Amino acid sequence: MELSVVTAVYNGEAHLEEAVHSILNQTLNDFEYIIVNDGSNDRTREILDRLTDPRVKVIHSEMNNGAANALNTGIHEARGEWIALQDADDVSIEHRLQRQLDYIKSHPEFAAVGALIQCISGEESIDPDFLKMESFFFNAKDPERFRDEQFYSTPICHGTGFFSKSAFQNIGGYDPNFKIAYDYDLWSRMFEEGEIGRVPEILYQYRVRTHSLAHTNRIETTCEVLLSTFKSIVKVKFGHLNRIPKLLLLGSQKEIAFYKEKIASRNRYSEMLFLEQKMSAIKKAYSLYRFHKIDGIVLASNSQADRSFRYFVSKGLSFGSQVFKVWIPDELS
Known part of the structure; x- marks a missing residue:
């Protein structure tokens, strides 16, 4: 079996049938389609039980265990060498699977690929300009910089994900500790297995829902993204230490306060020190690193970050090895 699709x-x-049929009506038809019903209490089970296509395998869970657990279950059952994701309220363009399969097979350096997206609305009417802005958020990202932004940005839209099952298994799959940022966490670790690329054409319609967890709980989304960032930095860059690394966060007073209030008690991955992002503190941070008092420096991405980064580079430190960026939205900082 070459390809498995997992939902x-x-x-x-509301949109499950449209999502499923966008996969079953693909120009490529040799695949299995595994759908995990994660303890739904609406008509999801009824809709899935009506499917008769022999390529479909439905797994019903009696309890809601979260998307990360459900995806791990589906991918564990998959027989394919390659895994294609399909989110349950989105739509795949009819030649998506063929294009992504051809693309990843012709680019052996890639562990995963995505695609350009078109944002669409759901039950509620959403301003077309907002949808264009959401599309731009993913599509404008430069694939040449995906690795540079490994700990700072999500490279591809989750539902466009197409990757090697062996790479997924090697990095340990989705982390169920993350209820919202499980995709961000997965992609940051996928770089351990190879590059992440993107087919340069629109192959997926992403449905924007303003009532999704990521939209309605911005603070918790930010917390999960930051926790995932620290986890990945520690695992990928400091795993050889065999101890909890000590990192220094350079940020504004508000950013440091946000970390201490919302993140500190949940960050079991690293020990943190803090300095307000001023020139004297930047020099002190370098001194601490030079004399092995800290293992790395984390910059809050604010107006001072570029100045701090240039200073550290001038001292021989490099981005993604000793110096890292994290993101806190302006309205939360």
């Missing part, structure tokens, strides 16, 4: 769904009755 996790929870209470997805």
Whole structure:
């Protein structure tokens, strides 16, 4: 079996049929399609039980265990060498699977690839300009910089994900500790297995839902992204230490306060020190690193970050090895 498509769904009755049929009607038809019903209590089970296509395998979970767990279950059952994701309320363009399969096979340096997206609305009417802006958020990202932004940005839209099952297994799959940022966490670790690329054409319609967890709980989304960032930095860059690394966060007073209030008690991955992002503190941070008092420096991405970064580079430190960026939205900082 060359390809398996995996969908996790929870209470997805509104758009599930459209999502499923966008996969079953692909120009490429030799694949299996595993759909995990993650304890839905709407008509999801009824919709899935009506499917008769022999390529489909439905797994019903009696309890809602979260998307990360459901996706891990589906991918564990998959027989394919390659895994294609399909989110339960989105739509794949009819030649998506063929294009991504051809693309990743012709680029052996890639462990995963995505695609350009078109944002669409769901039950509620959403301003077309907002949809264009959301599309631009993913599509404008430069694939040449994906690795540079490994700990700072999500390279591809989750539902466009197409990757090697062996690479997924090697990095340990999705982390169920993350209820919102499980995709961000997965991609940051996928770089351990190879590059992440993107087919340069629109192959996926991403449905924007203003009531999704990521939109309605911005603070928790930010917390999960930051926790995932620290986890990945520690695992990828400091795993050889065999101890909890000590990192220094350079940020504004508000950013440091946000970390201490929302993140500190949940960050079991690293020990943190803090300095307000001023020139004297930047020099002190370098001194601490030079004399092995800290293992790395984390910059809050604010107006001072570029100045700090240039200073550290001038001292021989490099981005993604000793110096890292994290993101806190302006309205939360």
